Amino acid sequence: MGEAKAYEAFCQLRWPETGGEAVCPRCGCVESYKITTRRKFKCKGCHHQFSVTSGTILHSRKLDFTDLLAAICLFVTGAKGMSAVQFSRTMDVQYKTAWVLCHKLREALADETDHARLSGEVEIDGCYVGGKVRRANYKNDRLDKRLTGNRSPRRRVVIALRERGGRTLPFVRRSESEGVELARGLVETGSTIIADEARHWDALEWDFKSERINHSEAYSHEGVHTNFVESYFARLRKMVGGQHHFVSAKYLYQYAEHCAWIEDHRTTDIKELAFKLVDAAMAAPKSSKFRSYWQRAQN
Template sequence: MSQHFLLSPAAKTLSLVKVMRMSEAEARTAFRKIRWTETEGEPICPECGCVDHYDLKTRQVYKCKGCAKQFSITSGTIFASRKLQVRDILAAIAIFINGAKGYSALQLSRDLGVDYKTAFVLLHKVRESIETARNAGALSGNIEVDGAYFGGYVKPANEKKDRKDRRKKVHQSGKRQSVIVMRERGGRTLTYVTSTEAEGVALVAANVEHGATVHADEASHWDKLAAYFPIKRINHQEAYSKDGACTNQAESFFSRLRRAEVGTHHHIAGKYLGAYAAEMAWREDTNRQANGHQFAMAIGAVAAAPVSRQWCGYWQRRA
């Protein structure tokens, strides 16, 4: 019996111990080399692009010789105006990477000894960075599409005589949302959050190249895709895979997302569902890559991501 990839030595090239043993100076040097690869770690002014600068001795910042603006190694990135040390940020990302089913903000706050809200924002900034860095463009080849509903649970009444039919809209909370997934076999995964699964038809038409083969289940709203693509259907009441048609990779994504919701986070607020779905899509796409490579990808995404407009006002209750 072959060994699962996650159990093999090839999957474990990242050591959290090594990250935590780094000094702050070593962590800053590592981050500089990742952010400014073209100059081998020499700072570049985020305002004017000048490479000439002064090192201020009173603070760990630089002063540009071109525009006289002061900047730090995280200025202009998603971690601008940070308070945590760079080593702690690298450690948080390493911990995040090693959580195969995700990592909760509560647990990270305990690991780093920081406030829960600090850990919550930090993890969401990492998720936003990864989503921003992912390759854009239409999907091609064989594409599996599916949708699943999350949230909006209404607890039934204690006594049977008082219970309502929760399938009817009048008895629902209105918070239920659908996650639409499009998985390119051997490629990328795209996710969207909509009110109903039927809205996924237009999203598939907009994000899949013409000529690609679409695989979908027996839900009637996917019938409209036949006007855009060659389509293969699978009836899950008969089989999970038949005559080359299946949506098993899409189902694998939903399995990972539901395990993260139930087993790791326990609750995902509706407005953050898209961020968690994007994270799980990235984890699915990279699940056969070593954690050291995943860590390098995440650090590179963080170093390249601009200042977050969603999370910059979280402490002022604007997020």
């Protein structure tokens, strides 16, 4: 595409209502001077200087626009994501650059479901991730990992609510039973909740029509199953174990949201995914979590 064409693509996606012409993010004025030597603009109304990425998730970017587009294309190509190490090698950038950029992109794509609510048939389940306890060498020293006291404090559960034919909403919590309140806040009244035999899901039968499947007896019975949400968990396990190998509990929610985005857009072609993510990055506000992350300026 070239640097000039890539820059024009970012302008078109940032300001689609004006055909790519700059709009001041401070006062909203549509008239500005172009500072071509620095690819910046100066507002004629308030004299504020800004660029196409000012105030967005890509604020203070250092990479060229062709590199940013290449990074986004790589990001959406992986069916189960791509590790920051592989990302840095392919893009020929530092690991720190790749790690922060990936997390910023995950933060942008997660904005799609910020205000989403589910309806119709909604499957709910949980998947425990991380916190694996290494077994002791001698058999007599090995602990029963089924007991809560013998589990790692880094263990988390990803609770997912998936609307059949709709979106997937993942949340990271310490206990699967916390999904009851999540369902009450995110699922529309009159919807049907499909869950497994876990006792904490019994509470949802007071608020929704409920269908249950006992996995100790069958995975599907007369059309009642949780196969769609289990499909999401299968992709998440392969993403964490096969691509990233280790995911901190602190950032697990971002990988869960990234996996949900991939699962929900699995039939979308790569080009459309790339422009969808660029559009999301241009609409997302400046990151408070990863701004100047490596300078210890995170909030």
